[in-house]
Amino acid sequence: MFSSKLHFWIGTFTFILAVHLTALSTEGQDSRPVIRISIPGLGSTYTMPFQIAQEQGFYLEEGVDVRILGGVRTAPSIQMLVGGNVEVSQTVGTTTLAAILQGAPLKVVMVFNDKPSYWLYSKKSIRSFADLKGAKVASITPGSTGDRLLKIVLEKNGVNWKKDLQIIYIGTSDVLIKSLLSSSVDAAVLSLPGNLIAKDAGFPELASFASEVGALTGGVATSEPFITKRSDVAVRFLRATLKGLKFFKNNREGSAKIMVKFMNLPYETALRTYDATIPFFVWDGVISEDFQDKVLDFQLKAIGTDKKVSRDKVFDFSIMKSLATN
Structure with missing residues (x-):
């Protein structure tokens, strides 16, 4: 047991170090700011807004260089976010809330789904x-x-x-x-x-599990310094990601073709998967204040803590709301 845990953390440390060194070696070779995203895997519908935005050139249009790092488990993903090894994590659930409760300066700034598809x-x-x-x-x-x-x-x-x-x-x-x-x-x-x-x-x-209210699966978690000190970059990144989300919601055939590439599916299976998953996704990357409270209630119970936390400690949809009005 100890040996397996040791190998896991050695592997995690090595991965994080490799990401950091890669960023150091490539930063400055391009005038576009680099944004690294950690995701659990490349074969999920909940990564599609990122991958569609990249495939369709939405990030390029906004002048940001996005690099998607797949295969990062939830806990290491948040550790990398806190440590500054990535700018964004797809992990927006209980692991992120647990880190916030421990003082990590993180925020959930965009949400892809309002129901869990498990x-x-x-x-x-x-x-x-x-x-x-x-x-x-x-x-x-x-x-x-x-x-x-x-x-x-x-x-x-x-x-x-x-x-x-x-x-x-x-x-x-x-x-x-x-x-x-x-x-x-x-x-x-x-x-x-x-x-x-x-x-x-x-x-x-x-x-x-779709009836279990409050379970978030995909979205954008980031650090407070990223959205305050690099606000222009954050806005451009989120605008492009929103374009990816809207493309996913509106373009069945085009989305299925991208799903074929990243999820390694036959086209007909990709269409069936698309049809089954779309009802779980929101339109604008935002959830209501009432639903935010339900999310926090679910997550706090899941963590097993009696602590209370205000919604503005966890969520900040100000950029997404400004994009909706512009």
Whole structure:
């Protein structure tokens, strides 16, 4: 256990160091300011606004050099953001709030979704939550939104996730679906298009997490100094990302082609994935104050703290609102 943890943190440190050295070696070779984004993986619908903005040249139009760093888990992603190794993180959930509660000067400045797109699928012999007793359930990463939702849903359905089953963490969505299809696990938390693949293969859906109000999956978290000391760059970056989000919402065929490239999907599967995911996305990158309160309520409960925090301590949609009026 100690050895695996040591290797993980050595790997994380090496990755962060490589990112920092890369930035040092390339900064100044181009007049455009560099913005580094850390994302969990490259094969997710929740990275599409970034990737569409890059593919369609929206970042180039705004004069910013955006570099997307894939495969960064939620906790290291926020550590990199706090340490200044990236300017932006896609992680806008409980990990970000936990860092803010500990004093990190971070803000969520844009949100992509207002509902979580996760499902719990099981092997064919499991038809109810009661059948999960003693099962091996695959999840994403500890503390991620999908993992916290899994535990909440299990508890709501009378399953003690600490005693009644074993949760194993095996990473990205493509690995999760492969583990379920190969019967390496008894159930798995799936996102799109994994749930569609499982459904087509005849695996039963035990639960959809979409009704769990307040769980954010994608968006833009950044540091306060970035939006105050580099406000012009922040505005240009967010304007281009908003263009990417609107393209995603409005252009089914064009978005599907970009999904084919980054999610490694057949075109028809990309279209099905697009149709299934679009209802989870917002139009303007902003959520209402009432919904912000619901998000904070969900996240504080998920973290397991009695602390209270005001919405303006976590969210700052001032730039997004100004873009909507201009």
